[in-house]
Amino acid sequence: MAMFLLYAPILASFLCSLYFFHRRRSCIHPLLRDYFILGMLPPLLFNLWRIHDFITDVLKKNGGTGEFKGPWFTKMNYFLTCDSLNVQHMLSKRFDNYIKGPAFREIFEPFGDGVVTADSETWKYFRTVLHSLIRQRRFEVFVDQTVQKKVHTSLLPILDHAEQEGRVVDLQDIFNRFTFDNMCSTIVGHDPQCLSLDFPEVAIERAFNESEESIFYRHIVPRSVWRFQKWLQIGQEKKMTEACRTFDEFIYSRIASKREEMSKCSREEMEEAPFDLVSALMMTEERGRVHDDKFLRDAAFNFFVAGRETMTSALTWLFWLIGNDPLVEGKIVEEIKEKFRNEKEVIGMEEVKKLVYLHGALCEALRLFPPVPIERKQAVKADTLPSGHRVNGNTMIMFSLYAMGRCEEIWGKDCMEFKPERWISERGEIVYAPPYKFIAFNAGPRICLGKDLAFLQMKMVAAAILRSYRFKVVEGHVATPSHSIVLLMNNGLKATITKRQLL
Template identity: 80%
Template sequence: MAMFLLYAPILASFLCSLYLFHRRKHCTHPLLKDYFILGMLPPVIFNLWRIHDFITEVLKLRGGTGEFKGPWFTKMNYLITCDSLNVQHMLCKRFDNYIKGPEFREIFEPFGDGVVTADSDTWKYFRTVLHSLIKQRRFEVFVDQTVQKKVYTTLIPILDHAQQEKRVVDLQDIFNRFTFDNICSTIVGHDPKCLSFDFPEVAIEKAFNESEESIFYRHVVPGSVWKFQKWLQIGQEKKMTEACRTFDEFIYSCIASKREELSKCTEEETNEAPFDLLTALITEERGRVHDDKFLRDAAFNFFVAGRETMTSALTWFFWLVSKHPLVEAKILEEIRDHFKRNEKKNYDTVHYGHGFDEQHVVRQNHDQEDDLKQYLSGEVLGMEEVKKLVYLHGALCEALRLFPPVPIERKQAVKADVLPSGHGVNADTMIMFSLYAMGRSEEIWGKDCLEFKPERWISERGEIAYAPAYKFIAFNAGPRICLGKDLAFVQMKMVAAAILNKYCFKVVEGHVATPTHSIVLLMKNGLEARITKRE
């Protein structure tokens, strides 16, 4: 016993040295200080409240790329980068070698086998089907009308009411409710009316929020921990299970009612029905019957892609604009110029194009037709009009550059490779690239990278200047670039133009814009502001 006590410290010291030697041998480009047993996790936990700025600072010190090692005996080992050439290599040049992988699908469990998580043939099929639907003129017209009507009949009246009562409003909550109603109408043809004067709590909307928080949680704790919590059904994992049950019940009920509704329609009635995504997927199966699971996964992926990203982008956009009055003045000047032109136009006829002969949009009753003419008379700019708003487009690009809705992306290497930065990658290596850090990189955007400058997106000819997708990464790059990018821009511009044309916003004094702990970059405490009408 005495001999054991004598040699125990020596043995412990030897094992520690062996452990540190092993870690250092396999970690040639450490991102952070490696703590015994705990790895590099302690400084991450300590800086979790400002995690994205912390990662940006660390990557800058390490030349843009470094290795993160988690606690011993965990799989929390990543290569983290903000080098645009590395990103181009992974997303474009060697696309087939960098996949989402099974671990990604496990973490993003609620997404199922949708376009966000799928790889290989499953992903290709999903993308082909969705691409053919989104690019149809009929779908674009349906989205155009849905957004315009929601803005005119709900968003503007609620903001009017708030400014009349001189109430402080949470703009993020308003955008969240607006985009949720809008995406529900677009995907399943149903408006849950989250955005209404009494601001009700809607179970399905709450479920989406909780599932995203749980996915973020799965990123920052060892897999063994959250899997154990899932088995016991405690903590964040219990919330995840309950959230999945809630939105699955909602989506599957929508699928069932939509199938029943369409089964009773003639072919002519089906062609004249509103062209929501679920209707399109069911009626345009092209010889392949899509089961309910396929429809569920497609719907869920579009819910997340179309809802949270727009909420995030609009929230940070309005916060940035409120801090830059000169930018706001230029945006307003451009918007008002186009509103004046819009008032002179006649919107009595709306053409579908692309094979559709109808000269008038199908409406369910005369009241809706009257509403349509009313809000198309100048209150809300349509898709074709907002495409001409170049400065507003630049301001939105700046907001997306500085505050990308999805701040971190991850990939898994299939085979060993060497990145342009010189860092070696083994098979199965997990790689994370920080979109947030890329937007603040001097190497990509220059010395003024932290400035909010819409002008960087405008060419000398006064047209939109496009940056390579692997640098401006908010919509992904390469073969997986976002299918709804153009649609997202026009919707954001329609909302922003309608609001800024009528109202001024002043962020409440003392309000701190802090990012949430979620897979989507939202504000932790919302965006509280006071509203006044413009003169």
């Protein structure tokens, strides 16, 4: 016992020396103060309520790039950057060296083996199939008709009802319900009618939201913790399991229903039927490649999340921004008034291509508030980034899209301003920005296939609303990002509505 007491301080001192030696070697460019065994996690948790602004501030103070170390003995070690040249290097020039990886697929478990999480040949096949479907004129026409129908039969009547009753509305909830119904119709040919006057709670819609919150949770706690919770089926992991069960039951039931419908149809009848995604994928089976239900489920889920979240997030932040900038709102309305003098004129996909200023406003909303604020990659082999930083093989890398939209080096000293004019040339045309700078739709080989289609749909919705209504954000409403992998508002977007007279 005496010997133990004699050598215990020496042993403790030796272990501490080893620890600090390890931290100095493994953390060459630290972003934050290292809190002994807890690493850099304490300040991150303390600033969780403003996590994206906190990461932006930290990156700016460290030249845009550095390392984050989690608690000792955990795998929460990341290399963070908002340097556009680093991003271009990883997403384009050295694309094959930066993959999603098995850790990504484990965290994003609900996505299965879809286009968002897959690597290599699986990803290439998924992308090729989806690309061929999205590019078809028949699919674009179907989406155009689906959006127009939802706008005129659900969205505008609900806004009319709210205006007549003088009710405060939650625009984010309305956009969320609209895009959920729209994507369900587009992907599985079924409208769950979430956007109804009684605002029903739909289990499948709630399941998608809870799964996204659980994925965010997996990013901020040690892997051992959430895996233990998953094993015990407690806390956020229990919600994840229940959410997966709910949306799997929904998607698989729609797939089974589609297969039954198509088994009773002739080839000619199938060609005339609505061109939703699952039906289209099943029709490709007729041409030689059989897609099992798991493939269809993963394709539907990935396409669903990608399409739904972009629209909900972008429209919510757009209306927040214009609600706080009457000058920009006035210019958008003036453009709508000039291009569509007849109030009964249909605003479809072809028509909204004329709305250049609205396009610029949407680009600004996506720049300042990208729907997916953080992207994650894993290095296959050691590499040196354009910034001069060295990354080792298997290094987990995160780049902050949110911080990139606030970088003076990319957007100039007015980067914090909501300025649609930055996207419009002197000739009144839309200005092109390289994807590795305007990163909301990703860049390189993984750039979003539905980018153009998403812009057209968002412009249709925004134009239809702003043409008829004025919105005023409720006084004192604070817009804070929710704890999710998607950049939504924590408490929604509360606003009052009044009718607008364009003519």
